[in-house]
Amino acid sequence: MTAKDYLSQAYRIDQRINSKIDQVSSLRELATKATATISDMPGAATPNVHRMSDIVCKIVSLEEEINADIDRLVDLKCEIVSVIKRVANTEFQTLLEQRYLCFRTWEEIAVAMSYNVRTIYRLHDQALKCVPVP
Numbered sequence: 001m002t003a004k005d006y007l008s009q010a011y012r013i014d015q016r017i018n019s020k021i022d023q024v025s026s027l028r029e030l031a032t033k034a035t036a037t038i039s040d041m042p043g044a045a046t047p048n049v050h051r052m053s054d055i056v057c058k059i060v061s062l063e064e065e066i067n068a069d070i071d072r073l074v075d076l077k078c079e080i081v082s083v084i085k086r087v088a089n090t091e092f093q094t095l096l097e098q099r100y101l102c103f104r105t106w107e108e109i110a111v112a113m114s115y116n117v118r119t120i121y122r123l124h125d126q127a128l129k130c131v132p133v134p
Contacts (some may be wrong), residue, residue, distance in 0.1 A: 007100040010080055010103035013073045014103065020066045024059055031055045077101055083132060092127035095120065 017100060084096045091113075097111060098104045110120045 003128045003133050010076050015074050017069045020062050024062050026058050086132050087130045
């Protein structure tokens with residue numbers, strides 16, 4: 001695993017957490033919808049009378065997954081912080097923290113560090129070479 005792959009793990013977990021939160025939100029909206037159709041046609045042969053409980057079970061399951069992912073993210077961020085602290089150059093540390101712990105864009109990092117984006121790319125390449133991959 002490269003230094004970049006190792007450091008990028010936190011971002012991928014964060015994205016999965018956000019995706020699951022969106023799914024829970026969608027399921028909650030679905031659970032609150034109540035539609036009644038008035039028709040002279042007969043209803044479904046086997047209506048799902050447990051629809052609401054199925055949705056609630058899915059919500060609870062997703063929320064448990066989210067909590068487990070958050071725990072994993074917190075542990076991974078602590079591990080990444082300790083790895084970044086082993087980089088001797090404090091400017092490299094700042095850049096790596098901004099990118100891999102705060103999930104900032106290159107442009108945001110460049111503004112915060114008072115460099116142009118091209119310089120940030122160059123510094124980033126140099127910083128990755130200094131990261132001791134566990």
